[in-house]
Amino acid sequence: MKLLQGKIALVTGASKGIGRAIALQYAAQGANVAFTYLSSIEKGLALVAELEAFGVKAIGYRSDASDYKAAEQLVENVLADFGTIDILVNNAGITKDGLLMRMSEEQWDTVIQVNLKSVFNLTKAALKTFMKNKAGSIINITSVVGISGNAGQANYSASKAGVIGFTKSVALEIGSRNIRSNAIAPGFIETEMTAELNPEVVKGWTDNIPLKRAGKADDVANAAVFLGSDLSTYISGQVLQVDGGMLT
Numbered sequence: 250m251k252l253l254q255g256k257i258a259l260v261t262g263a264s265k266g267i268g269r270a271i272a273l274q275y276a277a278q279g280a281n282v283a284f285t286y287l288s289s290i291e292k293g294l295a296l297v298a299e300l301e302a303f304g305v306k307a308i309g310y311r312s313d314a315s316d317y318k319a320a321e322q323l324v325e326n327v328l329a330d331f332g333t334i335d336i337l338v339n340n341a342g343i344t345k346d347g348l349l350m351r352m353s354e355e356q357w358d359t360v361i362q363v364n365l366k367s368v369f370n371l372t373k374a375a376l377k378t379f380m381k382n383k384a385g386s387i388i389n390i391t392s393v394v395g396i397s398g399n400a401g402q403a404n405y406s407a408s409k410a411g412v413i414g415f416t417k418s419v420a421l422e423i424g425s426r427n428i429r430s431n432a433i434a435p436g437f438i439e440t441e442m443t444a445e446l447n448p449e450v451v452k453g454w455t456d457n458i459p460l461k462r463a464g465k466a467d468d469v470a471n472a473a474v475f476l477g478s479d480l481s482t483y484i485s486g487q488v489l490q491v492d493g494g495m496l497t
């Protein structure tokens with residue numbers, strides 16, 4: 250039996266990187282997958298066929314996770330197309346790095362909107378369905394820098410720390426309805442988001458990771474399968490670090 254057989258998952262930001270890996274592993278584990286993309290239209294459209302190849306239902310929606318009304322509309326569309334939602338993965342995220350001295354208001358606002366407000370938007374929109382079902386697994390993708398902070402990422406770290414506070418609060422509020430809320434905190438994962446980094450900097454980081462390598466998107470997706478599945482039915486309010494031991 251596959252771990253997510255017959256479950257319906259909504260994954261935000263699945264055109265690339267970690268979200269894409271989660272969508273693919275979910276489909277491989279038998280989940281029907283609704284996913285979103287925003288600017289990578291071709292990649293988003295191409296993912297549908299890749300997911301369908303696993304014999305599941307898959308639909309991609311072009312939707313801006315940072316837009317409250319768009320998130321409401323998205324959930325309405327997913328419910329009309331799939332009937333319900335069992336797992337929500339809030340993965341969409343961006344960086345706009347810079348030292349605080351040089352960080353613009355726009356850099357701050359955009360990162361908070363996309364990384365933190367999106368989690369509120371989608372969780373709020375899906376909540377009624379989870380309450381009705383008396384079941385649901387919410388998985389928010391935060392980051393180890395939401396725990397540790399990071400020079401040059403005050404906006405990003407703050408957004409990811411906010412995601413952790415939100416995740417734990419939701420777990421406390423709606424645990425009695427059998428709705429679980431957890432976060433995954435990836436460390437340094439090789440994706441397009443990190444491909445822009447200076448190779449010297451990357452080497453410095455990987456040398457300091459106990460497992461001596463950068464993570465792969467699939468390493469994070471494995472954790473998302475676990476938290477979405479019935480293997481984790483007594484786990485809520487937790488932050489699972491997927492970082493090769495980087496932050497201990």
Ligand code: NAP
Pocket residue numbers: 261262263264265266267268285286287288289290293312313314315340341342343363390391392393434435436437438439440441442443
């Ligand atoms: P990525 O390769 O840049 O992919 C980001 C995804 O988010 C893309 O599919 C993008 O879609 C989507 N997205 C961005 N803004 C969006 C919006 N407003 N609405 C909907 N979708 C949006 O990044 P990644 O490395 O896979 O990161 C995924 C998540 O993991 C993020 O939350 C990130 O903060 C977190 N994370 C990553 C690392 C790492 O080392 N890579 C470490 C810790 C945490 P389009 O391209 O279609 O716009």
